[in-house]
Amino acid sequence: MKKNKNKILSILMFVCCSIIGGIIGFMGALGSLPSISDFNSIFVYVPVIIAFICILITVYCLAIRIYASKKIKKENYNDDENSAFDKLETKLSFCMILSALISPLTFTSLGIMILYQNHYSTVIFSTISTASCCFITIYNDAKIIKLVGKVQPDKNHALLDITYQKKLLDSMDELEKKIMGEASASVISLMPIIFVPLLLVGILFSFRPEYYLGISIIWMTMLLLYFYHLHKCDKKYNKK
Amino acid sequence: MPLVNKVKFFREELELSQTDLGKIIKVSRQTISSIERGDYHPSIVLALKLAQLFNTTVEEVFIYEEE
Numbered sequence: 001m002k003k004n005k006n007k008i009l010s011i012l013m014f015v016c017c018s019i020i021g022g023i024i025g026f027m028g029a030l031g032s033l034p035s036i037s038d039f040n041s042i043f044v045y046v047p048v049i050i051a052f053i054c055i056l057i058t059v060y061c062l063a064i065r066i067y068a069s070k071k072i073k074k075e076n077y078n079d080d081e082n083s084a085f086d087k088l089e090t091k092l093s094f095c096m097i098l099s100a101l102i103s104p105l106t107f108t109s110l111g112i113m114i115l116y117q118n119h120y121s122t123v124i125f126s127t128i129s130t131a132s133c134c135f136i137t138i139y140n141d142a143k144i145i146k147l148v149g150k151v152q153p154d155k156n157h158a159l160l161d162i163t164y165q166k167k168l169l170d171s172m173d174e175l176e177k178k179i180m181g182e183a184s185a186s187v188i189s190l191m192p193i194i195f196v197p198l199l200l201v202g203i204l205f206s207f208r209p210e211y212y213l214g215i216s217i218i219w220m221t222m223l224l225l226y227f228y229h230l231h232k233c234d235k236k237y238n239k240k
Numbered sequence: 241m242p243l244v245n246k247v248k249f250f251r252e253e254l255e256l257s258q259t260d261l262g263k264i265i266k267v268s269r270q271t272i273s274s275i276e277r278g279d280y281h282p283s284i285v286l287a288l289k290l291a292q293l294f295n296t297t298v299e300e301v302f303i304y305e306e307e
Contacts, residue, residue: 079269080259152268173267175280 099137106130
């Protein structure tokens with residue numbers, strides 16, 4: 001029963017993806033929508049705002065990490081109930097999520113500045129802010145992982161290790177794995193809800209559909225990988 | 241939830257903290273805390289580990305109450 005449900009769900013997801021992909025491709029082929037150049041004025045101030053938001057996020061993450069490491073060090077790296085780590089763990093995770101947003105945001109800002117502004121000073125400003133924000137957030141993430149590793153030695157992994165996520169999952173206990181699984185499934189199921197309104201907004205404001213191609217590819221890849229791993233796990237646990 | 245447990249009672253009898261209990265049965269403190277609150281029902285292996293540590297049976301630690 002459960003297997004059949006998964007199959008139906010998979011087919012439904014693929015049909016949805018195909019329809020949305022088809023619509024994008026069809027509209028792109030028609031080329032009937034007005035160009036994004038009508039919105040050139042937006043590109044004057046939007047990248048600067050994005051760059052400043054990224055700088056603020058970087059400073060916030062750095063401050064939280066420094067504050068947390070001082071507090072946790074003071075308590076000898078323990079994770080008892082109501083300890084500093086217990087209270088600050090969510091904030092540290094939130095910082096890591098914010099850090100993950102920095103690279104796409106800063107590079108978007110840099111790309112828009114290079115393409116649409118061409119002013120020497122703004123491009124230089126954006127390049128410096130992109131490089132420094134990305135460097136600081138990666139450094140900060142590595143420090144957060146090191147800090148968590150000190151409190152929970154079984155979760156001591158290197159950020160630049162490509163099997164980091166797998167090792168992290170292996171080191172989790174059953175409840176942590178359950179939480180991780182539920183969160184992943186929720187994110188995957190939210191993708192159509194995020195993507196479809198984005199597409200509709202794009203059509204409404206006459207953005208070219210090609211700009212959504214990146215998101216579609218990421219979404220499709222994510223879904224394919226998700227279903228591949230689901231199938232792999234299903235096989236692993238249903239060996240005959 | 242129809243499943244109630246006496247994990248906290250047995251843990252306190254052994255004078256163990258949530259962290260210590262977690263370390264012994266190799267789960268996080270948060271997992272112990274969730275089990276005690278009744279927010280999470282452990283797997284059979286974990287339930288057996290707890291019962292073994294408390295030197296009792298699973299039925300003594302976890303009680304299924306019909307609604």
